[in-house]
Amino acid sequence: MNLVTVSGPPSSGKTAVILKTIDSLKKRGLEVGVVKFDCLYTDDDILYEKAGVKVKKGLSGSLCPDHYFVSNIEEVTQWGIKEGLDLLITESAGLCNRCSPYVKSITAVCVIDNLSGINTPKKIGPMLKSSDIVIITKGDIVSQAEREVFASRVNQVNPGASIMHINGLTGQGAYELSTLLYDEKVEIKTLVGEKLRFSMPSALCSYCLGETRIGESYQMGNVRKIDMSDKKGEK
Amino acid sequence: MITVQDIQQKTIADLFEQYPFLPGFFEENTLQVNGQINEKLIDYLKFLDDEEEAENRAIDRDQLLNSMTIYISQMLEFLGEDVDDGVHSITILPGTNKSGEAEQFGELKISKSEIVCIVGPTGSGKSRLLADIEWVAQNDTPTSRTILVNEEMGDKKWRVSSGNKLVAQLSQNMNFVMDLSVYEFLELHAQSRLVEDVEGLIAKIIEEANKLAGEKFELTTPITSLSGGQSRALMIADTAILSKSPIILIDEIENAGIDRKKALDLLIGEEKIVLMATHDPMLALMGDKRIVIKNGGIHKVVETSDDERNLLVDLERMDAVVQNMRTRLRNGEIIKKEDIGF
Incomplete structure (x- = not known):
């Protein structure tokens, strides 16, 4: 089985891109399944089911969604193998713009959209910088110049990635993406022992444990303060 | 290295x-x-x-x-990269339509400064054709078409490189979304393209854009407050002059607030290959050829004949009548039958 992880900010068009890409993969006779990770709610699983795609969803609820992803990815992989999939795609929203639940040996796709603003590539961390393929969506509604500027900014933070433009509505570009996602020589049996591309943030403070009150006396553990003094900020 | x-x-x-x-x-x-x-x-x-x-x-x-x-x-x-490395022509070699039947043309070569229109009903396969060109298809897309660049097998670098896209697009629903002045916007684009004479290019773009737009605008105007026609004019001038892509794909040009003939002239003047999806007779007849798409395949390629081109004069007269009425309405005048003039 092949495995691909897709992530990107909420509403960037991940599901639309994946659905259009699956259309092309199915025409090649490949069995594709999706596991959708989200935080509180998603009904994207219904969209996948409607398209005849085997799907599971996982909601992280009160847990950090990316930690939840890593804690479950092996079980998800085993599900895909049991279902006899040729290709399993995981989809997750990068909710804090920092994390990248990318695994070193697994193809990582990041989806971002032209409407998010040209400073966005700078603001997104490993989710964008360490991906193998960057998909830029919503190019049909901004000007050519803005598309070019946006793509060049993405290239500056991740020059090694393949950058592709896909229209999630018409599917233009999705066929092309589908040719990069499946390699019949690859056979994944387990992810045990594999490593993440980047560590997740270490955070354990009183608010992680359910504290709701505000004030220094309620703050324990890994707590950090904004520098409110007048001197210029550090680098 | x-x-x-x-x-x-x-x-x-x-x-x-x-x-x-x-x-x-x-x-x-x-x-x-x-x-x-x-x-x-x-x-x-x-x-x-x-x-x-x-x-x-x-x-x-x-x-x-x-x-x-x-x-x-x-x-x-x-x-x-040498300027001579540029794209002089693309050639489309036939594949198949949705039913698997061979496309009905030998090969279609499109050179710099040529305008080719694409016609056909919605869903007939126009987007697929453009996607094939953008992907430099090598008998490896659903249509089995092959696209040659400069009459040779295309380089796959065109496929996924950010700065080297074969096709630039101008379509009807495009808008500016950045909150910048015209000057800042053009400067940003020029910088991302690493051009040397930023000031000179900006001056050239605004000059050309103002030739296309009905109403003039300034470098200090915020791009989001440009009118529809002004935005379109700026997008076309910017794409013609600053975009590196050798092929420009246009999805209709609205007949309001912009001189479409001049817009096309500007693009060909900058040695672009122009592909235009349109059903507007005036634009379609300005093209050198038109590709007719049916059932996912190229059904035929029609050369614009002299007879057809002569019709342009009449079409332009009819268009002038409508434009004139528009102006009169705007000025609060009453429109009469005589305004039609024929």
């Missing part, structure tokens, strides 16, 4: 001097240099040896050095 070893022993000042595009990379990767300009890169990056700092900044040192090396190589290659 530049290696990580090559760059990490140099000082940042030397690197910036040698690679003038590198400060942009630092900026985009949130690396501030401040007083450390004379440090060697490897020493400057020592702050990332602190695990906590590296995690806070979410920067992996090795990955950053790798990225920087790839970026420098890419940019050097990009800047070293």
Whole structure:
């Protein structure tokens, strides 16, 4: 089985891109399944089911969604193998713009959209910088110049990635993406022992444990303060 | 080929001097240099040896050095490209339509400064044709078409490179979404393209855009407050002059607030290959050829005949009548039958 992880900010068009890409993969006779990770709610699983795609969803609820992803990815992989999939795609929203639940040996796709603003590539961390393929969506509604500027900014933070433009509505570009996602020589049996591309943030403070009150006396553990003094900020 | 070893022993000042595009990379990767300009890169990056700092900044040192090396190589290659390396023509070799039947044309070569229109009902396969061109299809897309560039097998570099896209698009629903003045906007685009004479190009673009737009606008005008026609004019002038893509795909040009004939002239003047999806007779007849698409395939290729081209004069007269009525309405006048004139 092949495995691909897709992530990107909420509403960037991940599901639309994946659905259009699956259309092309199915025409090649490949069995594709999706596991959708989200935080509180998603009904994207219904969209996948409607398209005849085997799907599971996982909601992280009160847990950090990316930690939840890593804690479950092996079980998800085993599900895909049991279902006899040729290709399993995981989809997750990068909710804090920092994390990248990318695994070193697994193809990582990041989806971002032209409407998010040209400073966005700078603001997104490993989710964008360490991906193998960057998909830029919503190019049909901004000007050519803005598309070019946006793509060049993405290239500056991740020059090694393949950058592709896909229209999630018409599917233009999705066929092309589908040719990069499946390699019949690859056979994944387990992810045990594999490593993440980047560590997740270490955070354990009183608010992680359910504290709701505000004030220094309620703050324990890994707590950090904004520098409110007048001197210029550090680098 | 530049290696990580090559760059990490140099000082940042030397690197910036040698690679003038590198400060942009630092900026985009949130690396501030401040007083450390004379440090060697490897020493400057020592702050990332602190695990906590590296995690806070979410920067992996090795990955950053790798990225920087790839970026420098890419940019050097990009800047070293000869103008003559440009695209002079594309050739479409036939594939099949949705039913698997062979397409009905021998081969179609489109050269610089040529305008080819694409006609056919919605869903007939226009987008697929454009996608084939953009992907430089090599008998490896659903239509089995092959696209040659300069009459040779196309280079796959066109497929996924960010700065080297074969096709630039101008479509009806496009808008400016940035909150910038016309000047700032053009400057940003010019910088991303690493052009040398930024000021000269900006002056040229605004001049051309104002020739196309019915109502003039200034460099200080915010792009989001341009009218529909002005936006379209700026997009066309900017794409013609500043976009590196040799092929321009146009999805209709609205017949309001913009001189469409001049717009096409500008694009051909800049030696672009122009593909235009349109059903507007005036635009379609301005093309040299038109591709008729049916059932996912190219059904036929029609050359615009002299007879058809002569009709343009009549069409332009009819168009002038409607435009004239529009002006009169705007001025609060009453429209009469005589205004039609024929």
